[in-house]
Amino acid sequence: MKIDREHFRQSLQRTPFHDRFDEKSTSEEWMVWNTYKVARVVDKLSTEYFAVRSGCAVMDLTPMEKYRITGKDARAFLDRLVTRDISRLRPGRVTYVVWCNDEGKLIDDGTLFQLGDNDYRLCVQHHQLDWLLISATGFDVHIELETHEVAALAVQGPTSYAVLAAAGIADLEGLKPFDAVALRLKDIPVLVSRTGYTGDLGYELWMEPSHALQVWDAIFGVQGQYDIHAMGLSALEMVRIEAAFIMPGFDFNTAEATVRNGYDRSPYEVGLGWIVHLDKGHFTGRKALEKEHSRPPMRRMEKIVVDGNKPVGEAYIYDGKNGKRCGEVKCGTWSPILKANLALADIEYRNGRLPTDLWARIEYQRELKWRSAWAACEVRSKPFYDPEHRRATPPARI
């Protein structure tokens, strides 16, 4: 990739879809994502939220860091990198993975695409080239940053299948969750994966930047038939909490950038123990995780529903009303579709057990006046929102 000597003149880069977002943006709420300018809210937050939950929302994923991993040892390299057993990953499939440092603390999570034999793409939130190259010592593997060479668009919501089919993508109906195949939108080659960060039916489209606007225009070309909205990151934050997906850098610190000892988290601690396969052979952090696994849990990220309707964005959690403090909310949202106050909270266990009577102490403002309130919390073991239509293949055309 070539960066101009005079790049300093523009603080934020533009994604290939930027012009379209700019046209649609009425709220002019922008934010920075990996040095790109992206929409926080395009038009209206609630419209964008309900587009994901009832229609079709389109979001720019280009700033997501994407790494192409190839070479003779690519598979062995990835196997040593991630905690999950990926032996069943095949070309055309995608899997969700996390990886740890030597101490078994989480560095990042991401989706791993197998594109062909010894050909993988890893899509992540944070910058990982340093860690990937550190991990590559001793492997015959080639790692290339392709964030800026691949434009990406998330098309999510119950009607996303219908929209994409109407927009001209053929052969979509057989695509199962976590499939990724090279298809065509009219004549344009697009890699389509049935993946997403919304907990709803959805697809992600990966293409060359030069095709980006054609793809966009094809999708929005069927706007007359379907309710399609461009979506910003604020709506994404709401739906991902409903789906109980965690966000690196917000819900946990990435280990290699953690300054204070003990402020990083293991996969077990954030509730991702289900993708740690201690018996799969060696991977970075295995020894530490084995040790942790053999001990009673110290803390866990829990999915909690907080009583009432007060916003629970920043709150401490207590063991019993007026009891001892035992945790804190990492992220929370009011769910318009569930009419409930949802949160992910980092809770300290007592003697290896989750405290049974959790309460949140919520500080909130009413007309500039601060108030505080106690609210009971209920722990959930499943995602808050997980609709059936998300899994149906072929998806319904509603």
Add this chain to the structure above:
Amino acid sequence: MTERTDAIVIGAGHNGLVCAAYLARAGIKVVCLEAAEAAGGMSAPRAIGGKYHFSGLAHAAYPISRAMRRDLKLDQFGYAAGPAIDTVALDADGRHLIIGTNRVSGDGLEETDREAYPEFKKQYLAFTRALRPLFDNKPPRLKNMQVADTMTLGKLGWNVRLGLGRESMYEFLRVAAINIYDVLDELFADERLKGAIAADAVMGSAMGPRSPGTILTWLQRLQGELNGPLSLQSGDRLQLVQALVRSAEDAGATIRHNAHVARILVDNGKASGVELSNGEVLNARIVVSNADARATLSTLVGAPLLDAMFANRVSQIRGSGVVAKLHLALSGMPKFTGLSEKQLGHRLLVAPSMKYIERAFNHCKYGEYSEQPVLDIVIPSMHNDALAPDGHHVMSVNIAYVPYDLEGGWENQKQPVADKVIAQLGQYSPNLKSLLVEHELLTPRDIEEQYRAVQGHWHHGELSIHQSFMMRPLHGAAQYDTPIEKLFLCGAGCHPGGGLTGLPGRNAARRILELGAAK
């Protein structure tokens, strides 16, 4: 063919042999695998022209500690320290200094220096003695300590705080981490004397006298002097290696020659044996590697079986050899201006001043060899006629600084380096050139090839502070055990480092026994 034994020791260098002997004496069935034809590693004998014999890389060393001699019954198996030798600091004008363990003499030496020298040695030997608990034990961990670690630290603290006395402790804390250049400048006036001491502090390291940390390397070297004076490794008898081999074999250890280990077999995070380059597989309860830590972990085990950052840190271990060895076969006795025949039996040092050494060092930072190198010379045949044909002599020269990665490559530059050194020797010994029969130059690259020491480094890794103690060879493997269960390290790359001390081998064996790993 597979065989099963308790412990496999990779490499029959002196540390490997010490470790094997200790383990065998504890009733463990040990097989020691040596890639070369003979045991001994860097102190194994070698010959040029079939009749001129040298002692490999180590040509002078301090005696082995009394405790080790007793434990391994080395004296019984023929060990005796070689002939004790002094150091002659050569001077271009023939005003040489004779430097012994606690006295120094020579033309033009000032009285104050003559008096200061024994004081200096006394003080630094006291510092060294205070550090003993650290050298004689596995390096203590600084967190998650075991009782033994606390004991080591406690003894060390006691020695430094109470053993040395208040003023001496202050002085120790002041100088411990700094360079020898400033310290010697404070103490002595004579450039020759300062040069000779500084040369010993930096020999074998990619450091100059001005590099902080050279007091520590000097103290490390002085550890040996606690056992006795510097002695010549004369070559044919190789008392130490032979005694160790016999001691190990006596205790039941087997030593196999020409057995080159290609890889260490790891099964589910545990070392289970080794595979030789001929495909033979040997199984054992534990594997102990006397090979370079870098070679052991990155090559024999391989990065994929290690955690990523650990593997990366292994690849960051510094240790690029800077000393070349020149062997000269001479048809007669060389004459050195200003030296008697008897004095030729001592170690001769070309390091006329600290500035000279520092300048020599400057080159190797940029991948150049020193035009005016530091030379450490012995003529072992002065003590042992058997090393060369009648009337002939052998001369062994350590040359610093000669880089491993020479700019422009070694291919065409070996001969010029040898020629330059021979010419330089000629300045001190006018008849040397006329006596020269044959010569052999071992550059760090040759040392890597022939002795399997990564980058040809004597000590399997630079003895800088950040690679010493609980950081040697790297933290996470500093107590001789490694992240691979049942795999141990016992070479010079481990604490307390290089030199013919056997301490890494002994400490490793003790660690293995303490863990009960081989049972």
Add this chain to the structure above:
Amino acid sequence: MPRFAGNPAKAFSASPEKPDYRAYTLNRPRPKACYKVTWFTANNKESQASMNHYDAIVIGAGHNGLTNAAFLAKAGLRVLVLEKNPYIGGATVSRELHHGWQYSNCSYVCSLFRPEIYNALDLGRHGLKVIPLVSSMTFKQDGDYFGSYYNPNVRRRELMRHSLRDADAAIRFDADVLRWCRLIRGFLLRTPPDPGSFRPRDAFEFAYLLKKFHELSESQLYEFIRFFTMPIAEYLENYFENETILAHYSGGSIIGTGLGVYSPGTAYVLLHHAMGDVDGNIGAWGFARGGMGAVARALASSFQTHGGDIRTDAEVAQIAVSGNRVTGVELASGEQISAKVVISNLDAKRTFIKLMDENILPAKLVERARKFKIRGSSGKLNIALDGMPSFPSLPEGSPLTLGHMHFTDTLRRLEKAYDDWKEDRWSADPYCDMLIPSQYDPSLAPPGKHMMTVFVQYCPVQPEGGWTDEKRDQFGQTVIDQIADYSPDFKDLILHAEIRTPRELELEEGLTEGNIFQGELTFDQLMFNRPFPGYAQYRGPVRGMYMCGSSTHPGGGVMGAPGANAAREILRDLRKPDSTPQEFSDD
């Protein structure tokens, strides 16, 4: 405005009638001090008797002396500060050495100054303003450049422009350095414990030290020791691969030291320069508006508000001692001033060898003072410019001229510069830290003109045969030539240049051998070893005598911490309430 054009060699041989481009030399009449201080004592209406007796006398009006004095005065003591020069500030000074230009001719940027002291002495109200610097950059020999921008997005892209990997490694590097900074900063405003003592207080301080270290994980602990003892080049190679980026980050590690980038221990010096902050931005540097003299002026003003006196042109000849107690000082003029407490802001060597009678000092102390390593290794150029020089390597409008500018783009060049110093030569290809602060601060130069400060590493204490004016000018020429390689119009813009070698720093600021830290920052001279083992708690060998200069813990840099720490110890001995601040914690 006279303007010099043409051959710079001619400039140095210029006769007095020609434009004033010659270096400022000592034999010339001193130009007017930029800060008139005569009124400090003129306002003093006290009687002669009380003018000659004080509770405490501070020798030297450097920033640490003034900090120390201000805290003592704040605690209610009658304090006098004595300064040999006609102006205050020591090495924290700004002077009008060329008409219309303010030269901060020693220290030139401010970051280490402890915010706790700033706050406790109310320096903002006394006129101090520290404006953050926004960037740093290194020119490459191939016409390109590397910039470290304040804007995180631009900074990241610039790193990526040079190395994709390094851009990501910088995140790990920043976190690690921040971790070490947090650790070290906890020790800045504390008195180091004495390993030779069994007093409860020392045991407590050791316990505090252990506690701080215990906050690290085991591997972090080892990594910290490694960091502390490593060469900067090797440390950075654990993160970065790009030659220019390595050189750029290494520079801060050699400033003021007699070490090279491959010398063990230099990684710590990086920290010494990175642990400063401007409003919580760790590692950020700032300009004091009005030049570094503004720091001294604000300190003096705070000191005077608390009733303190300052006398300039008052060189102390000796610290008077009777029995085992100080009784005051004797000035070079013969005047005697008595005090119960005397504090020296001079470096340790000067304090004990020049100001005290050797015969009354313990022999060990005299020996340590003699051995104290205080070799200067830096030079400085202060240049008045007729306009803003152009740098063709930089695109038009680049913000990088606003910050630090460097010209050394490889580790090899940095190390070669050090090799020269070891041979008592100034570096033929020196490492320069160049700034043009008049871009921010209109008070430094007339409108449209500029003031440039160039810190130069390395410059020997004594070149072979000693310093002469010719040699000094040759040294200056080497630096000017290096700058001119990257700025073709630079030489033509020079109106006046002051060239300072360790000789000038010693003669004017009294920094022995021109060492900017009042003693090298090597392991033998840090923490409880600074300045000497057994004397690291600011107390001298006789009762009532103290040290407060950069020779004491935590060392050099415009930090103020030694002055504040010394004040704490003095007040403790006098059983007065402590007026010094506690460290700000970010936890």
